[in-house]
Amino acid sequence: MSRFWNRRAAGLSPYVPGEQPQIAGLIKLNTNEHPLAPSPEAMAVLSGIKGELLRRYPDPAAQALRDAIAEAEGVAPDCVFAGNGSDDVLAHAFLGLLDPAIPVTVPAITYSFYPVWAQLCEVPLQRVPLTDAFTLDLAKLNESEGPILLANPNAPTGLAITREEIAGLAGSNRDRLVIVDEAYFGFGAESAAPLVHEFDNVLVTRTLSKSHALAGLRVGYAIGASELIEGLVRVKDSFNSYPIDAIAQQVATAAIQDQDWFAAASKQVADWRDELAETLTAMGFRVLPSSANFLFVEHATHSGASVFDALRDARVLVRRWDKPGIDNWLRITVGNEAENAALVAALAEILSR
Numbered sequence: 001m002s003r004f005w006n007r008r009a010a011g012l013s014p015y016v017p018g019e020q021p022q023i024a025g026l027i028k029l030n031t032n033e034h035p036l037a038p039s040p041e042a043m044a045v046l047s048g049i050k051g052e053l054l055r056r057y058p059d060p061a062a063q064a065l066r067d068a069i070a071e072a073e074g075v076a077p078d079c080v081f082a083g084n085g086s087d088d089v090l091a092h093a094f095l096g097l098l099d100p101a102i103p104v105t106v107p108a109i110t111y112s113f114y115p116v117w118a119q120l121c122e123v124p125l126q127r128v129p130l131t132d133a134f135t136l137d138l139a140k141l142n143e144s145e146g147p148i149l150l151a152n153p154n155a156p157t158g159l160a161i162t163r164e165e166i167a168g169l170a171g172s173n174r175d176r177l178v179i180v181d182e183a184y185f186g187f188g189a190e191s192a193a194p195l196v197h198e199f200d201n202v203l204v205t206r207t208l209s210k211s212h213a214l215a216g217l218r219v220g221y222a223i224g225a226s227e228l229i230e231g232l233v234r235v236k237d238s239f240n241s242y243p244i245d246a247i248a249q250q251v252a253t254a255a256i257q258d259q260d261w262f263a264a265a266s267k268q269v270a271d272w273r274d275e276l277a278e279t280l281t282a283m284g285f286r287v288l289p290s291s292a293n294f295l296f297v298e299h300a301t302h303s304g305a306s307v308f309d310a311l312r313d314a315r316v317l318v319r320r321w322d323k324p325g326i327d328n329w330l331r332i333t334v335g336n337e338a339e340n341a342a343l344v345a346a347l348a349e350i351l352s353r
Ligand SMILES: *Cc1c(COP(=O)(O)O)cnc(C)c1O
Pocket: 084, 085, 086, 087, 088, 111, 151, 155, 181, 183, 206, 207, 208, 209, 210, 215, 219, 220
């Protein structure tokens, strides 16, 4: 606390990201990073970057990147907003599209950054509990008058709803904005992006962090009606005109254009995920059916906290929240074959104690 903090800074409870420890030999399965190397085409662009690119300011509109996304999604470029990771894009949505006078409805268990942005932007939150099966309570979400923000698949459960269910939320009240956070795009959930042609009240956000193995690059984007996108651009141009640096713009553009890498890498992760889910189930874990690159699991006899600590001692890092309803659960990122095997070996030893 400092006497120089203003009321806003003093009132914040900032988001706590998953640890990024620099420990050699650590099996890091705690922040849902992609287990494969990024697209070789994107890496080739990175290798070719010249100093001249950095002498100039980057394109404030990130036009080439937005054109590539627009082409991949079959929308116009003015229906695409690009930002500095999807956290940045979602923060723009809170600032430009949500209103301090109208509560935004979110699932009670979801991405824990939503309440942080709500606090920063002074937007009230209305939390709708999940069902007993950890699924979204669509009927209750639908009762809200104001905007809805949800992650699909949800975090940290990994459970997805269908595009038709999202269309149901958007169609039953066209004055209600529905923001769909598709951070885990590619790993199995249906995307709501095609809905933007029909619904001007649907905004889809995505990130290259998970789907494209580029968490360190910090690029995310939104797809929606051009008027929604313009609202985000107005916020961007009132805060930081150049959020995406020149290197990130070029690398991300190549990554988006390498659709073969994306398809193959997404399928590989989904295959590893399904294998790991089977193995963990056989070891006595309840495993929620995941459409993401992580599994949300609870053991029948060993507490989440004890397994978390024992894995940490075995140099395997996963994620756990001390929150009512999910405090006995672990979220485990799907790693590569060697990482998943190391996880399973550590768990086998822990569970046999
Ligand atoms: C990881 C994640 C994000 C943010 O990703 P960025 O790295 O900021 O692009 C947003 N929403 C959910 C649900 C996530 O899991």
